[in-house]
Amino acid sequence: MTDLIENFLPSQYRQNDEYKINHNYLRDQFSDKDQILEKIRRVVERGDFTLGEEVDLFEREFASLSGVKFAVGVGSGTDALFLSLKAHGVGPGDEVITTPFTFYATIGAIVTAGAKPIFVDAGEDFNIDYSLIESKITSSTKAIMPVHWSGRPCEMDQIIDIGARKNIPIISDACHAIKAEYKGNKIGGLGEVACFSFHPLKNLNVWGDGGIVATNSSEVAAKLRLLRNHGLASRDECQVFAYNSRLDTIQAVVARHMLEKIESITESRINNAHYFDEALSSITQISIPHRHVHLKEVFHLYSIVCERRNELQKFLNQNGVDAKIHYPVPMHLQPAASHLGYKQGDFPIAEKLSKNTISLPVHEFITKADCDHVIKLIQHFYG
Ligand SMILES: Cc1ncc(COP(=O)(O)O)c(C=O)c1O
Numbered sequence: 001m002t003d004l005i006e007n008f009l010p011s012q013y014r015q016n017d018e019y020k021i022n023h024n025y026l027r028d029q030f031s032d033k034d035q036i037l038e039k040i041r042r043v044v045e046r047g048d049f050t051l052g053e054e055v056d057l058f059e060r061e062f063a064s065l066s067g068v069k070f071a072v073g074v075g076s077g078t079d080a081l082f083l084s085l086k087a088h089g090v091g092p093g094d095e096v097i098t099t100p101f102t103f104y105a106t107i108g109a110i111v112t113a114g115a116k117p118i119f120v121d122a123g124e125d126f127n128i129d130y131s132l133i134e135s136k137i138t139s140s141t142k143a144i145m146p147v148h149w150s151g152r153p154c155e156m157d158q159i160i161d162i163g164a165r166k167n168i169p170i171i172s173d174a175c176h177a178i179k180a181e182y183k184g185n186k187i188g189g190l191g192e193v194a195c196f197s198f199h200p201l202k203n204l205n206v207w208g209d210g211g212i213v214a215t216n217s218s219e220v221a222a223k224l225r226l227l228r229n230h231g232l233a234s235r236d237e238c239q240v241f242a243y244n245s246r247l248d249t250i251q252a253v254v255a256r257h258m259l260e261k262i263e264s265i266t267e268s269r270i271n272n273a274h275y276f277d278e279a280l281s282s283i284t285q286i287s288i289p290h291r292h293v294h295l296k297e298v299f300h301l302y303s304i305v306c307e308r309r310n311e312l313q314k315f316l317n318q319n320g321v322d323a324k325i326h327y328p329v330p331m332h333l334q335p336a337a338s339h340l341g342y343k344q345g346d347f348p349i350a351e352k353l354s355k356n357t358i359s360l361p362v363h364e365f366i367t368k369a370d371c372d373h374v375i376k377l378i379q380h381f382y383g
Pocket residue numbers: 076077078079102103105106147173175176196197198199209210211
């Protein structure tokens with residue numbers, strides 16, 4: 001079976017020279033790789049490979065960046081979600097409320113923890129519609145997992161209020177949302193935990209996989225430190241049989257290097273997004289989510305809703321712009337969800353967004369001239 005599954009990943013990270021304006025930018029971004037390699041050389045000389053000094057330093061720096069007391073580095077964003085669920089005791093027979101308009105990993109983490117994902121529809125802003133959450137809570141609900149999609153914070157006051165009243169932890173999928181803020185508060189400190197990814201295409205990216213959990217709870221942080229490292233309290237004492245999902249020390253070196261740049265990366269993305277917003281808002285076939293002043297969006301993706309989406313994507317691709325679809329099929333309609341019993345029409349907004357949303361390249365190497373080029377093409381497409 002596995003022999004039949006094509007490895008489609010390497011091509012996703014390659015800058016495609018057929019495109020003038022790429023979604024991927026790793027070659028440009030790591031043009032300073034020698035500096036990182038030099039730091040890695042020192043790790044190799046120390047033999048400091050698992051949970052080494054660089055991980056410890058990165059966790060402290062990330063906690064400070066995210067406005068939380070603790071940050072626990074793990075193997076990926078998916079593991080950050082999965083281990084956070086486990087740290088809150090979520091397992092077989094439990095339910096976790098989330099959105100169907102997300103990446104597979106949100107649901108994968110819930111299912112691999114043994115729980116059942118319970119979907120509520122997204123709103124027009126791409127995020128979970130908080131007004132629908134309460135009606136889905138049962139005695140089996142053990143967590144609510146909002147996703148700050150594209151780096152836009154969910155309406156956390158309302159979601160945290162539901163969690164507090166019903167005594168249900170909020171485990172946020174903040175994999176797109178490093179440095180995002182809600183009402184002036186850093187997203188990492190809202191709810192019980194927030195989970196971040198350092199996947200190569202994320203805003204803070206490493207040379208492979210990496211993730212982290214941000215929390216203000218010393219108890220949750222301690223559980224996560226056990227769960228990510230075989231449940232070991234010391235070399236000879238295993239408190240709980242668990243997992244091996246440590247943030248790799250070599251990846252922590254890359255992450256610390258990127259931490260120095262995250263401010264300017266974020267600023268470029270925000271500037272590019274606002275530039276697009278201004279130019280595209282007059283096109284009647286395009287609808288841009290309302291930008292609220294209480295949300296600091298960090299634009300992991302610049303996603304808009306548009307008419308004739310597939311044709312527009314083809315047109316942009318043919319004209320050298322790597323426009324992408326995130327994602328064409330919502331989670332409740334994926335083959336993996338067939339046993340959950342959902343059907344077409346159950347979540348109309350998520351389904352509409354999946355059909356009509358397009359993402360334009362927005363990263364820090366996109367220049368104003370690139371934005372103008374994309375804008376002109378879109379204006380031309382809609383006549
Ligand atoms: C919304 C969301 N959640 C979770 C993940 C999982 O992160 P990772 O790839 O680091 O496991 C991703 C992306 O990769 C994501 O986009």
